[in-house]
Amino acid sequence: MKRRTVxxxxxxxxxxxxxDTPFAEIADALAEHRIGAVPVVDDGGRVAGVVTEADLLRKEEFKPDDTGERPLRGRHRHHALAKARAVxxxxxxxxxxxTVRPEATVAQAARLLASRGFKAAPVVDESGALRGIVARRDLLTVFHRSDDDIRDEIVYDVLVSRLWQDPSxxxxEVHEGVVRLSGRMELKSLVPIVVRMTAATxxxxxxxxxxxxxxxxTRPTAYPRA
Incomplete structure (x- = not known):
């Protein structure tokens, strides 16, 4: 079962x-290319960090108010204040x-972005060099498959090749990505396996x-007493 990678x-x-790119140039780059974040690379082409729109907005957040006083800061806002002072x-x-590696599966990348609350992540090789960037919208392309294509993979890859089941x-049945499995399996234990592998397609x-x-x-066999 082929899995698309990052x-x-x-x-x-x-x-x-x-x-050493100045604040204003970073803001211009985000606006010009309509992106929300930009990787920072060192002289060797390796990813050193990421600057997001939220990082830039720290400067506005920590500007003095009309009375000349800075807004109150909690104990967790030390780094935010440092970003506000950055140039x-x-x-x-x-x-x-x-970051994520190019050989990671789409599912692994999706879990990473979801767990961190990110919209995108730089893609790096084993040396940390930038290879690309993957965004949430890129990961959604796995759902751009026809119903016939999905059905063929389930029948020939899941049922025939991997589980040795008679497709007859x-x-x-597949309709807009929703799969309906019907018919009869020989063993009850195979049913959840088929369902799980189908869902993973x-x-x-x-x-x-x-x-x-x-x-x-799945029921224990009763043996006669000696």
């Missing part, structure tokens, strides 16, 4: 800045950057399980 969906043309990418960036016994939105079975092999 390398398959990432954007390779990446807007970057150097560590270049070195002071603005979050480091080390949260299991009926697979790229492009599947949901699985409706209407499968029956011939034999219940």
């Amino acid at each position: 390398e398959d969906v990432m954007t390779t043309e990446v807007v970057t800045v150097a560590e 270049d990418a070195r002071g603005l960036m979050s480091a080390p950057a949260v 016994e299991v009926h697979v 790229e492009g599947v939105v949901d699985v409706v399980n209407d499968l029956a079975y011939e034999h219940d092999d």
Whole structure:
């Protein structure tokens, strides 16, 4: 079962800045290219950090108010204040950057972005050199598959190649990514396996399980007493 990787969906043309890039140039780059973040690369092309729109907005957040006083700061706002005083990418960036490898699966990248609350992440090789960037919208391309394509993979890859099931016994219907499994399996224990592998197929939105079975092999066998 082929899984698309980050390398398959990432954007390779990446807007970057150097560590000494001034604040105003970074703001201009984000506005010009309509992006929310930009990787910071060192002289060797390795990702040193990331500057986001939120990092730039710290300067506005910590400006003095009309009375000349700064807004109150909590104990967790030390780094935010440091960013507000920064004048270049070195002071603005979050480091080390949260990155992803090109060979990571789309699912792994999606979990990373979701767990960190990020919209995108730089893609780096084993040396830390920038290879591209992957955004949430890139990861959603796994759902751009036709229903026929999804059905063919489930039938020929999941049922026939991996589980050695007779495709005439299991009926697979796909409508807008939702898969309905019906028919009959020989063993009850195979039913959740088929459902799980079907759900793992790229492009599947949901699985409706209407499968029956011939034999219940999940119940303990009773042996006669000696």
